[in-house]
Amino acid sequence: MKKTLLALFFAATSSYSLAADQQQVTVTLASASTMAQGMAMVLANQMQEQGAQVDILLCDKAGDIALKGATGDALKPNNVTPAQLLDGALKKGATASVCALYLPNTGHSADDLRDGITAANPATMGANLLEKNRKVIGF
Numbered sequence: 001m002k003k004t005l006l007a008l009f010f011a012a013t014s015s016y017s018l019a020a021d022q023q024q025v026t027v028t029l030a031s032a033s034t035m036a037q038g039m040a041m042v043l044a045n046q047m048q049e050q051g052a053q054v055d056i057l058l059c060d061k062a063g064d065i066a067l068k069g070a071t072g073d074a075l076k077p078n079n080v081t082p083a084q085l086l087d088g089a090l091k092k093g094a095t096a097s098v099c100a101l102y103l104p105n106t107g108h109s110a111d112d113l114r115d116g117i118t119a120a121n122p123a124t125m126g127a128n129l130l131e132k133n134r135k136v137i138g139f
Helices: 002-021 034-049 060-066 082-091 102-106 122-129
Strands: 024-029 053-058 095-098 117-119 135-138
Touching: 024 034, 024 122, 034 053, 034 060, 034 082, 053 060, 053 082, 060 082, 060 095, 060 102, 082 095
Parallel strands: 024 053, 024 135, 053 095, 095 117
Antiparallel strands: none
């Protein structure tokens, strides 16, 4: 019984330690450039594959890839759009939001956003960006 409890304790604390040590990354993307959007999403996906928890903040024209039915130009060599790359990141556990200014200044509403994408809360986003061990990358 003691061995079982001890094993459970170590398993629980090990997984907690791994989660606590997971690199937190915020990718901010405001560029209207398809290549910049694509590269930001490629790197977000790569960071996830290497164990990071990625949060994506889309502002200005980049917010358009968060809209339902977003298309765009496919990028070589894999012939995928930034919106498709964003979908891939979301499926792997990334979070995504549009900046708080996006919806009221574009005429879009929260109903226009794809599933799983929300409008960012400035206070929460500001606190996240100030986290000591968080990396913030801008495009």
